Each structure stands twice: as structure tokens, then as C-alpha cells.
Amino acid sequence: MTSTPDRAIERYNAKDAEPRWQQAWDAARLFETQNEDPRPKYYVLEMFPYPSGRIHVGHVRNYAMGDVVARYKRARGFNVLHPMGWDAFGLPAENAAMERKVNPREWTYANIATMKKQLQSMGLSLDWSREIATCDPDYYRHQQRLFLDFLEKGLVTRRTAKVNWDPVDHTVLANEQVIDGRGWRSGALVEQRELTQWFFRISDFAEDLLSALDGLDRWPEKVRVMQKNWIGRSEGLEVRFSLSSAPAGAAEAVTVFTTRPDTLFGARFLAIAADHPLAATLAADRPDLQTFIEECRRLGTAQAAIDTAEKLGFDTGLTVRHPLDPSWTLPVYIANFVLMEYGTGAVFGCPAHDQRDLDFANKYGLGNTPVVCPEGQDPATFTITDTAYDGDGRMINSAFLDGMTTDAAFSAVATRLEAEGVAETKIQFRLRDWGVSRQRYWGCPIPIIHCDACGPVPVPVADLPVKLPDAVSFDIPGNPLERDHAWRNVPCPKCGAAARRETDTMDTFVDSSWYYARFTAPWLQDAPTDRGAVDHWLAVDQYIGGVEHAILHLLYSRFFMRAMRETGWSGVSEPFAGLFTQGMVVHETYKDAAGAWVPPAEIRLDNEGGTRRAFHVGTGAEIAIGPIEKMSKSKKNVVDPDDIIASYGADTARWFVLSDSPPERDVIWTEEGVQGAARFVQRIWRLVNLAAHTDGQTQGADAPLRKAAHKALAAVEEDVERLRFNRCVAHVYTLVNALDEALRAGSTRKVAAEAAGILVQLIAPMMPHLAEECWTALGRDGLVADAPWPAVERALLVEDEITLPVQINGKKRADVTVPSGADKAAVEAAVLADEAVQRALEGRSPKKVIVVPGRIVNLVV
RNA sequence: GCGGACGUGGCGGAACCGGUAGACGCACGAGACUUAAAAUCUUGCGGCCGCAAGGCCGUGCGGGUUCGAGUCCCGCCGUCCGCACCA
Numbered sequence: 001m002t003s004t005p006d007r008a009i010e011r012y013n014a015k016d017a018e019p020r021w022q023q024a025w026d027a028a029r030l031f032e033t034q035n036e037d038p039r040p041k042y043y044v045l046e047m048f049p050y051p052s053g054r055i056h057v058g059h060v061r062n063y064a065m066g067d068v069v070a071r072y073k074r075a076r077g078f079n080v081l082h083p084m085g086w087d088a089f090g091l092p093a094e095n096a097a098m099e100r101k102v103n104p105r106e107w108t109y110a111n112i113a114t115m116k117k118q119l120q121s122m123g124l125s126l127d128w129s130r131e132i133a134t135c136d137p138d139y140y141r142h143q144q145r146l147f148l149d150f151l152e153k154g155l156v157t158r159r160t161a162k163v164n165w166d167p168v169d170h171t172v173l174a175n176e177q178v179i180d181g182r183g184w185r186s187g188a189l190v191e192q193r194e195l196t197q198w199f200f201r202i203s204d205f206a207e208d209l210l211s212a213l214d215g216l217d218r219w220p221e222k223v224r225v226m227q228k229n230w231i232g233r234s235e236g237l238e239v240r241f242s243l244s245s246a247p248a249g250a251a252e253a254v255t256v257f258t259t260r261p262d263t264l265f266g267a268r269f270l271a272i273a274a275d276h277p278l279a280a281t282l283a284a285d286r287p288d289l290q291t292f293i294e295e296c297r298r299l300g301t302a303q304a305a306i307d308t309a310e311k312l313g314f315d316t317g318l319t320v321r322h323p324l325d326p327s328w329t330l331p332v333y334i335a336n337f338v339l340m341e342y343g344t345g346a347v348f349g350c351p352a353h354d355q356r357d358l359d360f361a362n363k364y365g366l367g368n369t370p371v372v373c374p375e376g377q378d379p380a381t382f383t384i385t386d387t388a389y390d391g392d393g394r395m396i397n398s399a400f401l402d403g404m405t406t407d408a409a410f411s412a413v414a415t416r417l418e419a420e421g422v423a424e425t426k427i428q429f430r431l432r433d434w435g436v437s438r439q440r441y442w443g444c445p446i447p448i449i450h451c452d453a454c455g456p457v458p459v460p461v462a463d464l465p466v467k468l469p470d471a472v473s474f475d476i477p478g479n480p481l482e483r484d485h486a487w488r489n490v491p492c493p494k495c496g497a498a499a500r501r502e503t504d505t506m507d508t509f510v511d512s513s514w515y516y517a518r519f520t521a522p523w524l525q526d527a528p529t530d531r532g533a534v535d536h537w538l539a540v541d542q543y544i545g546g547v548e549h550a551i552l553h554l555l556y557s558r559f560f561m562r563a564m565r566e567t568g569w570s571g572v573s574e575p576f577a578g579l580f581t582q583g584m585v586v587h588e589t590y591k592d593a594a595g596a597w598v599p600p601a602e603i604r605l606d607n608e609g610g611t612r613r614a615f616h617v618g619t620g621a622e623i624a625i626g627p628i629e630k631m632s633k634s635k636k637n638v639v640d641p642d643d644i645i646a647s648y649g650a651d652t653a654r655w656f657v658l659s660d661s662p663p664e665r666d667v668i669w670t671e672e673g674v675q676g677a678a679r680f681v682q683r684i685w686r687l688v689n690l691a692a693h694t695d696g697q698t699q700g701a702d703a704p705l706r707k708a709a710h711k712a713l714a715a716v717e718e719d720v721e722r723l724r725f726n727r728c729v730a731h732v733y734t735l736v737n738a739l740d741e742a743l744r745a746g747s748t749r750k751v752a753a754e755a756a757g758i759l760v761q762l763i764a765p766m767m768p769h770l771a772e773e774c775w776t777a778l779g780r781d782g783l784v785a786d787a788p789w790p791a792v793e794r795a796l797l798v799e800d801e802i803t804l805p806v807q808i809n810g811k812k813r814a815d816v817t818v819p820s821g822a823d824k825a826a827v828e829a830a831v832l833a834d835e836a837v838q839r840a841l842e843g844r845s846p847k848k849v850i851v852v853p854g855r856i857v858n859l860v861v
Numbered sequence: 862g863c864g865g866a867c868g869u870g871g872c873g874g875a876a877c878c879g880g881u882a883g884a885c886g887c888a889c890g891a892g893a894c895u896u897a898a899a900a901u902c903u904u905g906c907g908g909c910c911g912c913a914a915g916g917c918c919g920u921g922c923g924g925g926u927u928c929g930a931g932u933c934c935c936g937c938c939g940u941c942c943g944c945a946c947c948a
Binding site: 011221222225226228229230232234236256257258259260271311335336337338339341342343344346347348349350354355356357428430547550551607608609610612659660661662665667668670672673675676677679680682683686718726727729730731732733734737803804805806807809810811812815847848849850852855856857858859860 | 862863864865866867871872873874875877880881884885886887888889890900901927928929942943944946947948
């Protein structure tokens with residue numbers, strides 16, 4: 001049987017091979033993309049990393065996936081753009097500066113150098129000639145230009161807004177950085193401060209950002225739903241309730257937004273937010289009211305997450321007239337559940353049909369009037385006690401609306417109030433404008449100069465970039481830009497008088513909102529983008545990253561493309577045509593007897609008899625195996641990609657992260673799994689070498705092998721296109737098993753080497769170094785990374801004969817083999833002639849025969 | 862509370878439009894080779910009954926549609942994720 005000569009095949013040495021092939025690709029400049037290349041374009045992009053210091057396995061997974069797509073598409077004849085850069089501004093650099101007295105810029109660039117080396121050791125097919133770092137003045141000068149252009153187009157505004165202010169660190173905190181009302185670093189009680197801030201007017205695009213989601217059919221449904229909810233469109237009516245007697249200095253009326261004008265006759269009260277201007281006016285000379293407002297604010301920030309928050313109200317003593325019946329007045333409350341940020345900061349309370357209003361009304365004895373009667377309920381007896389009814393029905397107790405449906409009542413009220421000039425139909429969005437001002441040093445300076453005479457004046461384009469000063473100190477809390485007088489004090493570009501630079505920098509989400517566009521022509525000196533390049537490459541064909549960016553980054557980028565379209569920097573509106581959100585890499589946790597976390601590197605696992613036990617490599621003490629969790633420094637359940645690559649090689653690491661789980665789900669990093677991947681690398685190496693030198697003569701073994709190779713090829717094609725890498729891996733295993741079997745059976749060298757060649761091309765996108773080494777072993781010319789994808793021989797995919805399962809009353813009783821082209825009658829005849837079928841029929845004759853061609857036969861008796 | 866996803870062997874998972882449930886891998890058992898170990902190879906591996914042939918049960922639970930349901934419908938249970946006083 002085994003006619004393969006006993007050749008000593010050396011083990012594949014990844015440590016030696018991987019750098020060698022990386023150099024070969026570099027030397028051939030294989031991944032440097034030309035914009036002018038006539039082949040069809042394909043833009044693959046993974047979310048660029050923050051240079052935190054070292055890459056983690058999550059990066060390995062993310063970039064391995066992108067690399068499979070990039071290498072595959074390149075083999076399929078596309079001009080692939082696959083760039084990489086650094087999301088390099090951000091708070092950690094400033095924290096490092098404070099803790100370790102290092103310059104943020106030096107810290108960042110040192111991290112970039114380290115991480116670039118790590119990424120290069122992965123063998124990714126990246127075009128490093130297009131590398132960008134957002135902290136580079138060559139990048140952020142263009143961002144400043146975009147800011148100025150947006151400003152000119154009215155897409156940027158400046159206004160006051162409330163921010164979370166950390167009085168110890170002297171900085172604004174994002175909501176996520178406020179924990180239980182305290183700053184996440186300082187632990188100080190966070191204050192709400194009014195600050196003048198720059199805003200991008202993303203809400204101007206709310207309607208378009210929402211409706212265009214429907215066209216993003218290559219985005220996960222989940223992400224589209226999240227964005228839809230985030231934008232939060234609701235249709236309703238803005239209604240003015242005039243005050244019976246307006247206090248001095250207050251408006252004559254309170255405007256309310258409602259999505260249920262049909263229930264207006266069920267109104268019992270009006271409630272305004274604690275931050276409503278009317279509340280402030282009233283509080284001016286009323287300390288009790290001031291106290292209440294303070295209380296509301298504290299509750300708002302300190303216990304944002306409370307779901308049982310009690311409804312609190314303060315009766316102002318004011319009343320408003322009902323817009324549909326001026327003789328009817330309603331009391332005005334200040335209520336803690338009304339948000340100034342949404343709608344008009346005022347609501348009318350309809351207790352019968354809104355649970356929140358009902359809770360409030362019941363607490364303050366305001367009663368309720370049901371005005372919508374559910375279908376099948378008797379209006380005469382329909383009452384509400386402690387559960388509001390928010391469904392549809394017939395109008396009752398509602399004067400001219402009685403008997404209408406809720407929809408009809410909505411329209412009737414809207415028509416009437418609009419005619420009277422006391423209301424307008426309004427579409428309200430939850431989406432708010434994007435505040436981009438940050439009181440921090442390590443970010444893109446906002447290119448504005450404040451002049452006492454001229455106000456905020458844009459820095460002239462010719463003066464860009466506004467560069468960050470290098471010599472800064474973080475000895476004193478707060479933004480060093482404010483203390484840097486040499487940097488800060490400049491003449492007004494308009495009038496020449498003494499003026500001051502804006503010391504706020506931009507939110508780092510701005511940096512990542514357009515980097516993918518910059519990649520299309522990163523060499524441009526005097527413009528952010530080149531229209532030809534940007535319109536050619538965008539949208540990104542496949543964008544890959546974590547779900548944690550489902551809303552902010554992806555929504556901001558969609559806004560940015562629209563704003564760049566308005567300012568002429570892009571002809572495209574949607575940045576990402578295809579989006580894929582990959583799962584995390586998770587790992588078991590380990591705890592020693594003292595309860596301290598133990599890192600996986602210090603663990604030896606034992607699986608004797610199927611019982612998993614862990615021991616400490618140093619002490620030998622048994623370690624408790626804990627739950628599988630997201631890798632985190634605090635639980636020490638992290639593995640370092642450098643260690644993995646050093647001991648197993650990049651291909652093994654890449655293969656493992658692609659193999660074990662569907663890419664959108666979490667993958668559990670296990671030592672056993674990595675070892676399995678490492679063994680497979682050797683197995684491929686061994687089989688490919690055997691195939692290259694076999695002197696098998698059994699031609700009967702050839703046909704099944706060719707069939708297996710082309711089946712695997714077709715299957716991998718389909719699954720790479722759909723990013724189902726775990727299935728690709730399974731197809732490769734199947735082909736390897738077939739090759740192994742064929743070699744044992746004596747397959748000829750010609751066919752074995754041809755099948756091995758296909759195998760090598762299949763693994764090339766996933767394990768590129770091993771693939772090159774195998775390609776050479778097979779005596780093939782050039783680089784497999786540059787070889788065109790093999791063509792599937794479709795004829796090999798069709799079977800001559802097919803084995804159909806035969807069911808009797810839905811239970812499988814036999815298998816019958818028929819020619820694959822057999823028609824239903826022939827199949828039926830063959831089935832009924834089958835011995836096992838006849839035995840199972842026990843003399844009965846089928847009442848019905850269902851033949852599903854190529855699938856199954858079911859006999860009903 | 863609202864919205865979404867998911868639930869299949871010891872484990873990760875596969876199963877396309879309703880058509881052989883458990884592909885492929887990991888782990889584990891038995892055996893071969895070896896002084897030994899590693900590596901490699903052979904072989905078994907959902908449960909129950911059986912020497913076997915074979916049979917019965919089985920995709921979170923309960924019902925339904927269908928010749929046929931992991932897949933579709935209704936109702937539960939559980940897990941995860943997102944949003945959350947949104948008027």
C-alpha cells in the first residue's frame with residue numbers, strides 16, 4: 001500500500017520561515033497598492049488600534065480576519081487596499097505622562113514602534129507605505145482644515161452645555177468615566193458645569209442617517225437596530241400651553257412635545273424639567289424650590305442607573321390653560337423625570353395612558369381621566385387604577401374626538417391646533433449634537449483664536465497646522481495648554497489685537513471619523529483628501545472590528561462622510577458598505593489557594609481521565625479553574641501574542657483564532673487548541689512534502705482526491721466570501737484528510753501534487769508563511785501570495801451516483817443508491833426494489849411516496 | 862421596562878430554502894511504535910437495550926403545522942448584549 005519512500009522530512013520551523021517570507025513579500029513590494037491600478041478595487045479595513053503599548057490577542061483575531069479577506073481578494077484579481085494606522089491621541093498618554101513623567105508624544109511613538117513590530121511579525125498583508133498616526137501634524141492639520149470647512153458650512157456651532165467636571169483633575173469627564181457620581185481616577189464628586197463647547201451638528205443629518213440605514217444591507221442587523229434606536233425618531237406635536245398668569249421675566253406659555261396629542265383630553269397636569277428656564281425664573285426668590293432643583297440634579301447624575309427612581313414633583317402653584325378648552329386649567333409641576341435634553345423639557349401628564357404620568361398622578365393625588373377605550377371594553381365601566389393603558393382604541397371623554405380611533409384623533413387635534421396657531425407637527429430625534437470639545441492636551445487642537453473684539457476667529461488655512469507644543473508639564477492638574485502662555489497668546493488673525501488660542505482639543509472620535517478616507521491618499525500635503533482617490537476607494541468594502549463601536553464611531557463616521565460631501569471633500573455618503581463585528585477572545589481564569597489571580601503563562605494543565613486540573617508551574621500547587629471571561633489585566637487571564645508567536649509561530653496563532661468559533665462569536669483561547677493548531681501546521685507540511693515526492697502508481701486513488709480538492713476549493717470560496725472562517729478551516733481539514741488517505745492509497749505524484757497545490761492556496765490567506773514554504777516545496781514558481789486563485793472544475797463537483805436516505809413514516813429505514821440524474825419514477829422503482837425497504841415495509845404498500853430529488857425519499861404507509 | 866440575539870454530545874461548533882442531527886476540530890478511552898517520553902499511526906466516542914444484526918430515545922420545556930421540524934407558528938424557561946424616566 002504505502003509506496004512512499006521513507007524520506008526524512010524535517011519539521012517545519014516557523015521561527016526560521018516566517019521572517020524569511022515577510023522579507024520576501026516586502027522585497028517584492030507585494031502589498032503596496034497603487035491608486036492607478038486598473039484592476040477592480042477592494043478596500044479591506046480593520047479598525048485601527050490605539051497604541052496602548054502592546055497588541056493583544058483581540059487584535060490578532062481582528063487583523064487575522066481582515067488579512068484572510070485581503071489576501072483572498074488579491075488572489076481573486078482585485079486591487080486590494082489594506083492599510084494600517086494608529087488612533088494615537090487620547091487620555092492614556094496623558095496618564096502615562098502624569099504617572100511616569102514621560103512626554104505623551106514620545107510615549108505614543110514608542111508604543112507605535114513596538115506594536116508595529118508585533119503586527120509585522122504576524123505576517124499581515126498590509127500596505128505600510130500608507131501608515132498614518134492621528135497625532136502626527138501631517139494628519140491633524142487636515143482635520144483642522146475639515147473643522148474650519150465644516151464651520152464655514154454651518155456644520156459646527158458653539159454653545160454652552162453641561163459637562164461632568166472633575167474638580168480635582170480639572171477636566172471634563174465622559175459619562176462613562178463617571179462612576180457613582182465620582183470621577184473614575186480622582187474619586188472626586190463630579191460637578192455639573194456649564195461650559196462653552198464646540199458641537200458638530202450631527203442632528204441636522206438625523207433623518208438621512210436613519211433612512212440610509214436601510215441601504216446598509218451588508219451591516220449586521222443588530223448594529224442597524226442599535227443606530228436606529230440611538231437616533232430615536234418620533235413623530236408628534238409641539239403644543240403651547242399658555243400660562244394663566246405668567247410670572248415676571250418668564251415666557252407667556254410652556255411648549256410641550258407629545259407623541260400622543262390624541263390623549264390631550266386626559267391631561268391632568270403639566271410637568272417641566274428642573275433645568276427648564278421657567279423653573280429657574282421661579283426659583284430666583286424661592287429657596288425651597290432651589291433645594292428641590294438641586295436634589296433633582298444630584299439624582300440625575302449620581303444615580304443615573306436607578307430604575308426604581310421615585311417620581312418626585314414640586315407644585316409651582318402656576319396653572320396653564322388647556323389648548324382645547326381655555327376654561328380648563330392644569331397645575332404646573334417641576335418633576336424629576338422630565339429631561340431638559342429631550343423634546344422641549346416639558347410634558348403634559350396624561351395619567352390614564354402613560355405609566356410614568358400615572359405613578360406621578362397617584363402620588364400627588366391628581367387623578368386620571370381615561371380617554372382611550374380598548375376594543376371590547378365598555379366605555380361606561382372602563383377605569384384606570386394603577387396600570388396605564390397605552391394601546392389603541394376608541395376615544396371617550398374627549399368632546400369632539402369621541403368615537404374616533406386614536407389615529408384619527410391624533411390628526412384631528414393636530415389639524416385644529418395648527419389652524420389655531422398653538423401647535424406644530426414636529427419630528428423629534430433622540431440624537432443630540434456631538435460635543436467635541438475636550439479640556440485636554442493630547443488631542444487635535446481646535447483651530448480657533450478668541451479675540452475680545454472679533455469673538456472666535458478661525459485660524460487661516462495657511463497657518464495650519466495649529467501644532468501642539470512639545471514642552472509640556474503635567475505636574476499641575478488641568479490642561480497644560482491653558483498654562484502655556486507662549487503658545488496660547490497670539491494676535492487676532494482679523495484685527496491683530498491681542499487674542500488667545502482655543503485651548504480645547506477635539507474628541508478623539510473625530511480622529512477616527514475620517515482616517516479611512518485619508519488612507520486613500522495619505523501623501524497629500526495641502527488637502528485632506530483627493531476627490532479622485534476618495535471616490536474611487538470608498539466605500540470601504542469590508543470593515544471589521546468590535547461591536548463596542550456599533551454606535552459612536554460608526555455613526556460619527558457616517559456623519560463625517562456627509563459633512564465631507566457637503567464641503568466637497570468626498571462624493572460618497574456612506575463610509576462602510578460592508579461591516580463585520582467580530583467577537584472577543586476570552587480565557588479561563590485561575591486563582592491560587594490565597595485567592596490571587598494567576599496568569600495562564602504560569603499554569604500547567606492536566607487532563608488525566610478527562611478531568612481538567614491546573615497546577616502552578618513554579619510551586620506545583622493546584623490552582624482553581626474559574627469561569628471563562630473577557631481577557632483583562634485585573635483577572636490576569638491574558639495571553640501575550642508575542643509569547644505565542646515566539647513559541648508556535650504566527651501561522652499557528654492565526655489559524656487558531658480563525659478556527660474555533662464563528663467569527664462573530666467569542667472564541668475561547670485554550671492551550672490545547674493552540675497545540676492542536678500547531679500539530680496541524682506540521683501535518684500539512686509533512687503531507688505536502690509527501691505529495692511532492694510520492695511515487696504512488698494507484699490511479700484509482702486519483703479521482704477521489706481531485707474531487708475532494710475541488711470540493712474544498714468551492715466550499716472555501718463560498719465561506720470566505722461570507723466571512724465564515726471556522727467553516728473554511730473545517731473544509732481544509734477535510735481536504736487534508738482526503739490527501740492523507742489518497743497518499744496512503746498510492747495516488748500518483750501528478751495528482752497528489754496538484755491537490756496539495758490547491759490545499760496550499762486554500763491555507764495561504766490564513767497561514768501565509770507555511771503556504772509559501774509549501775509552495776516552494778512543491779516546486780512552484782514565485783510567491784503563493786502573488787499567485788492567482790485556482791479555478792474550480794465544476795464537473796468534479798457533480799456526483800455520478802447519489803445515496804438517498806429512505807424514510808418510512810418519517811423514520812430512516814434504508815439507504816438507496818441511484819444515478820444522480822435519476823427521475824422520480826426511477827428513484828421510486830429503485831427504492832421499492834430495495835431489500836431493506838421491503839423488509840421494513842413488512843408487506844404493506846405505501847399510500848404515498850415523496851421523492852425529493854437529490855435529498856430524501858419518504859414512504860407513507 | 863423596551864429592543865435584539867441565542868439555547869444542539871464532555872467542549873468549540875456543523876447542518877444552505879423544512880429533507881440522513883452531531884461535519885470538522887478539541888478533550889478523552891483502547892491499541893501500535895518506543896528502553897522511556899514526545900511525536901506519529903490505528904481505533905472508539907450522544908444516551909439506553911443488544912454478542913451482533915438491529916431497535917428505542919435524543920437539538921432548553923410544553924403544544925401546533927407538515928409525509929417529514931434543530932429549522933416554521935403559539936406559549937413558557939434560561940443565558941447574553943444594547944438602550945433605558947425619550948414624553
